Amino acid sequence: MKLQGPRGTRDFYPKECAWQNFLLEAWRKVSVRNGFEEVDGPFFESLDLYKIKSGEGIVNELFHFEDRGGRELAIRPEFTPTLARMVASKANSLQKPIKWFCVPNLCRAERPQRGRLREFLQWNCDLIGVDGAMADAECIFTLVDLLRELGLEPQHVRVKISHRQTVRTILTKLGVAEDKLLTAFDLLDRRDKMDADAFTKAASELGMAPEQVERFEQICRFRYPCGSLAQMCEQTGLDSLHELEELDAQLQAFGIADWCEYDLGIVRGLAYYTGTVFELHETSGAMRAMAGGGRYDKLIELFGGPSMGAVGFGMGDVVLSEVLADKGLMPQDVSPRPDVFIVATSDASATQVPMLTASLREQGLHARFSYKTTRNLGKLLKDAANARSRFVVILDDDTPNGQVQVKDLQTSEQQTVAIESLASHVALA
């Protein structure tokens, strides 16, 4: 019998857990210095909560179950509905702007595949109660700040930015009727997963002739760096890009233009985005999106709150970890190292181990000890080295009472140290 965890989940042994904590700490550190406050919510919500934003279709993508009272509940597949519920229910008493982040574990009932697991962590940042491009740009800045913190550079990754209104204008010009725009967004978002014929057929049902589909496809292949909106106007045939101009200026003001480009092919499937939308992609394009977000000004209202502007993004841990590993940016050694490893070479000296351990830990030092007592000091030193300890404290019968042998495992220097100055000896080293 070898028991395994469910498919699409992960066991985090100490090394993997240390990597996970490395990401969590980076997310938290960057969120805090960008002025976001951490929140969290229940791990399961009523199933109905998820239908508000995503409709009945979401049910198949959730792990859902009934409680004893027959209430339908579901494990959270995303944090946004919880966020919207929490904001809506206290909207009047919360200080504005609301800048919240969270790092929840989420589950989705999907088929596990590369870059998509059934359980994962997701960093969410949301900025609520502010309209305008400055808030959009601050969210994108926060995302870029994380990328820098992790050692990524503009040549590794790219924030691809679009705007619902721009795409809407283009689609309208290409013949899509107002009442079919949402369907068109959904279709465009799925185009990479459809075969060409099915896509052309669906597009023509929305009122787009083949040459219009081709024209749209062509527009989706254009890439424009920050600061080149005039060129975008020219190539797309649009008169103005009013809705992108202010954002463009803000991205430059925040100094992150070289991380960003406009890509009108970024549509984002979710019907709830209302303005700027963006995705973070690894530059080779071989991997799934590393993060996605945008402006969603109707959501808080949808959950029973007042009308409030909102912009935010989510970033999962799975693709991010793959990209970091791929670029050699996952640190090798993030597990905490012991300051001291205590060993005893005689039964008499071993009686001191608990007292000494307790005293060092109470002084804040990371102290381990060997459960083995043996005259074979070499073996004990090896255990200390395996634990990656900075120092070994050796208790033996030869050292005078009140003193211990202390060996620095990096320099191999050994000294006799009085027990009462042991903690400061180690702390100062």
Add this chain to the structure above:
Amino acid sequence: MKLQGPRGTRDFYPKECAWQNFLLEAWRKVSVRNGFEEVDGPFFESLDLYKIKSGEGIVNELFHFEDRGGRELAIRPEFTPTLARMVASKANSLQKPIKWFCVPNLCRAERPQRGRLREFLQWNCDLIGVDGAMADAECIFTLVDLLRELGLEPQHVRVKISHRQTVRTILTKLGVAEDKLLTAFDLLDRRDKMDADAFTKAASELGMAPEQVERFEQICRFRYPCGSLAQMCEQTGLDSLHELEELDAQLQAFGIADWCEYDLGIVRGLAYYTGTVFELHETSGAMRAMAGGGRYDKLIELFGGPSMGAVGFGMGDVVLSEVLADKGLMPQDVSPRPDVFIVATSDASATQVPMLTASLREQGLHARFSYKTTRNLGKLLKDAANARSRFVVILDDDTPNGQVQVKDLQTSEQQTVAIESLASHVALA
């Protein structure tokens, strides 16, 4: 429409989330300095995994569901089965002793009540691969180290310790047959929740006469401080307490005798404990156990691994938080404070806000800014004070280019500072 989270779950707004993080950080810090390494596992496991340890009865206490492939899964109600699975599947390649901790979120399908929610966090520490009382004592020391870290004192809480073998000897002397001992443990564990008649009836079915039940009840009311085993022998009529003697010596050697007492009424319901068992209680006795644990030497084997000694404990966040709040030990102000809050009193100066914010954040400072631009400086300063910022940076039309006004919100001192030395000005303060 006011949407609420499910019963027995919690919304963590920034203040509550900061408290949660305060506990998580204390758990992590203490675990690490006591030499435990962090691990984690899937949020859901196969339903069968939980039956291995707890039998079919556990199913009603779980949130369970099927995946698309018809596999029965359950949200983790505890971490121990995952731990046992992870250890068992890599037992040969893991360095011994295995000292792991984790801080998972867990869910139980029970009726919410004071001190028991349907979702909670639990700190787990487990020490696997070492037999003997020293490991038991190290686990108890780690628990006490956490209590000290949080500011609790021996008069607030008590580690109540018992031993399966001692209780077994007493029960055998009182007439309980060998094959009814496990049932007796279970009955004794539930005695506070049963009415007296039902308990007496069940006890007599196990072979205990009313006077023997009363004698056992009397024994359960005795309390013995560390170092008083001779007295326990005398009062219980046992010839020796061999199994507690070494533990008693170790608890004294670790210097935690004043936190501990022996209480043979601590049985722990779970059939899997094999030796030392302990619970942490608030001294008034009014609340549920704050933590519980013990030695469970058969568990790894039960999950398909080799025979390995093991001892560990779990501590939930719910009762712990109540006790800390009750003692005034929950810190009032654990939310991160901004270093700098940037405001602008003119549209011209406001254009500098993004660049300045970006630069300070890139230098690691926690920087916020006002989305409002107004000549009303008083209003802006109030926003900065509400955000609890240490400094306000004021951008206006009067200060020469390249310089800004910096106000220390604690001292109210205001200075003109060059932009390039702003970060060091704030960092040095």
